[in-house]
Amino acid sequence: MRGVASNETDFLPPDVAFRVGGTIVGNTVEVRWVIADGYYLYRQKIEVTAESPDLIVAAAQLPAGVIKTDPYLGTQEIYTQQVEAVVPFTRFDAGAHPIQIKVTYQGCAEAGLCYPPITKVIFPGAGAAAAAQAAPSVPHPWEGIAILGGGLAFLLSGLVLRKGRKLDSPAA
Amino acid sequence: MNSPGLRFVGAALIMLLGIWAGSRLYWVRNAQYHRGVPVPAGQASVPDPRDASPDAPGSAVPHAVVPDLLPAFALSDLSGKPTSVSTWNGKSLVINFWATWCAPCRREMPLLETLASEWADRGIVVVGVAVDYPDKVKEFAGRFNIDYPLLVGEQDALDVAAKLGMNSPAFPFTVFADRSGEIVALFVGELHRPQADLILSVVQNLNQNRIQLPEAKQTIARGLAKLAEQASG
Numbered sequence: 001m002r003g004v005a006s007n008e009t010d011f012l013p014p015d016v017a018f019r020v021g022g023t024i025v026g027n028t029v030e031v032r033w034v035i036a037d038g039y040y041l042y043r044q045k046i047e048v049t050a051e052s053p054d055l056i057v058a059a060a061q062l063p064a065g066v067i068k069t070d071p072y073l074g075t076q077e078i079y080t081q082q083v084e085a086v087v088p089f090t091r092f093d094a095g096a097h098p099i100q101i102k103v104t105y106q107g108c109a110e111a112g113l114c115y116p117p118i119t120k121v122i123f124p125g126a127g128a129a130a131a132a133q134a135a136p137s138v139p140h141p142w143e144g145i146a147i148l149g150g151g152l153a154f155l156l157s158g159l160v161l162r163k164g165r166k167l168d169s170p171a172a
Numbered sequence: 173m174n175s176p177g178l179r180f181v182g183a184a185l186i187m188l189l190g191i192w193a194g195s196r197l198y199w200v201r202n203a204q205y206h207r208g209v210p211v212p213a214g215q216a217s218v219p220d221p222r223d224a225s226p227d228a229p230g231s232a233v234p235h236a237v238v239p240d241l242l243p244a245f246a247l248s249d250l251s252g253k254p255t256s257v258s259t260w261n262g263k264s265l266v267i268n269f270w271a272t273w274c275a276p277c278r279r280e281m282p283l284l285e286t287l288a289s290e291w292a293d294r295g296i297v298v299v300g301v302a303v304d305y306p307d308k309v310k311e312f313a314g315r316f317n318i319d320y321p322l323l324v325g326e327q328d329a330l331d332v333a334a335k336l337g338m339n340s341p342a343f344p345f346t347v348f349a350d351r352s353g354e355i356v357a358l359f360v361g362e363l364h365r366p367q368a369d370l371i372l373s374v375v376q377n378l379n380q381n382r383i384q385l386p387e388a389k390q391t392i393a394r395g396l397a398k399l400a401e402q403a404s405g
Contacts, residue, residue, distance in 0.1 A: 004238040005392035006358040007367075010400060011342065072278035112276035112362025115342045 012036055014115045018107055022124030029101055029124045031060070031085045040068070041107035043077040048085055051100035051121050054093035060085040078107075099124055236337035242267075242353045243335040247301065247323035250310050255323055257299075264296045264375050267347045268363075269333055271304045272312045276362035277344040281316060287368055288320040294376060295351060297321070303329040303343070350378045354385055357392050370395040 011017075017039045022031045031048055035041060048060040062085050065077035087101070102121050108114040242265065246256040257265070268284055270277035288298035298320040302309040309324045325332070333341045337358070348357040348371050356378065357371050371392055378388045 003240055003389075004355050004358050005371075005389045005396065006236070006238065006360065007396045007400065008236055008345075008358060008360040011360060014340075014342070070275045073275045108275065109361070112279070113342050113344075113360060114271075114274040114276060116271075 010111065011109055011113050012039070014107075014118055017109065017115070018105065018118070020103055020105070020120060020122060022101055022103075022122045024099060024124045024126045027088060027090070029057070029087045029089055029099065031087060031101065031103055031122070031124070033079070033083050033105065035079060035081055035083070035107070037081075038110045039107055040078040040080045040110065041083065041105055043079060045104070045106035045117060046083075046085060047104040048087045049102045049104075050089070051102040052091075052097045054091050054097050055099060055101075056090045056092075057101070058088040060087045236339075236358065238337040238347075238355055238358050239335070240355060242347075242349045242355060243332075245332045245335065247325045247329055247332065248306065250306070250313060250322055250324065252306070255321075260297050260299070261353075262295075262351055264351045264379060265347070265349045266296065266298045266372075267301060267349070268298065268344060269301045269303060269329075269338070269341065269346070270344045271302060272308045273304075274343045278316075280344060280363045281318065283363060283365060283368060285319060287372065291372060295379065296372060296375065299323065301325070301329055301332065303333065303341070348372070348375055350375050350385075350388075354378075356385070356388055357396075359396075366399050367396060370399070 017036045018041060019034045020031065022029050024030075029048075033041060043062055043065045046060065046062060048057060050057045063083065065079045065083070068076045068078045070076060089099070091099070100121050100123055102119060104117055104119045106115065106117040242257060244257065246254045249255045257267075266284070266287065268280075270281075272278075284298050284300070287296075291298075300318065300320060300322040302312075302322060302324045303326070304324065305326065306324045309322065312318075313322055323329070330341070333339075333345075336347055336355075338345060342360070344362060346359045346363055347355060348359070349355050356375055359367060359371065374383070374388045374391050374395075377383045378385065383391070
């Protein structure tokens, strides 16, 4: 056995008890926590803020939680299993920076263990529907390079055609 | 290149190459803006390694590496006076780490009060270590009339927790040491009467030389596992 008698493996590490991820859907980020059985998150302790320099986020919209009454902490709203925060955002640099969101949350195990507040920066991925809609509507700086490449190719091809015509003319 | 047909094909190829190069640049560059894993609604994305803290576990749960002996440390008491753990040399210690925001920590305090008074004449001392702001702890201790000694600290208390093997601590957790400073048990989570009685009776046997340390640890480990089994069954 290990050096000291312990029950520590009765509990999950915080990143296993509370898994967080995000998805971009249109102009919102959906931040989702999957909560292990027997664990819960406090609604009041969830915070979502912008991490990217070009991003402004509105207050997170959270669903109603389950009321938990604790003789010492009073009435608290908690989430079990899963919770999703909808966070509207605005960007003002046409997408020059990846979207980064800072999330803070705090929770406990029903069996009697509480984790200190956890803060993470997440990189939300584009949702399938959102990617299909958002990609054409957002002008991207590299679109200019694509157009420039096409234009340059058009000019070069014109030159080739013109050069051929000059060479042809004496023989005409 | 004298044939008009060949010239036309050459021009068309250059044009296509230019368009391909431009669009390739666009898509390669743009791919960086879609990092992360797209997931359908109603599911969480798989954990991204960039989202994880450095000590985030993968498949294995990291274990606390608890030292054999209580480390030397000093923290402030509620009046701000530095207090060394050596103050209780020769006593068995129940060192309970807690925080004011932690509901299970508050729930177990009446039990700790009871244990402190029940075991005082048998050389066992309960010491609370609050990892919190001193003002909050002082207010809390006054409101709930906590009689056993309390130490308080922020980063310095976290450093003590780390010395005890709890690098990213969750609360409460309690360390039990015998009178010679040997750490016998680490109990993570809210302490209940059966677990406390089990551990303290073994510590008492150890102090009275009725059993040796390895046997004491094994007895506690087996007892805790049995109690956990009963609780889940």
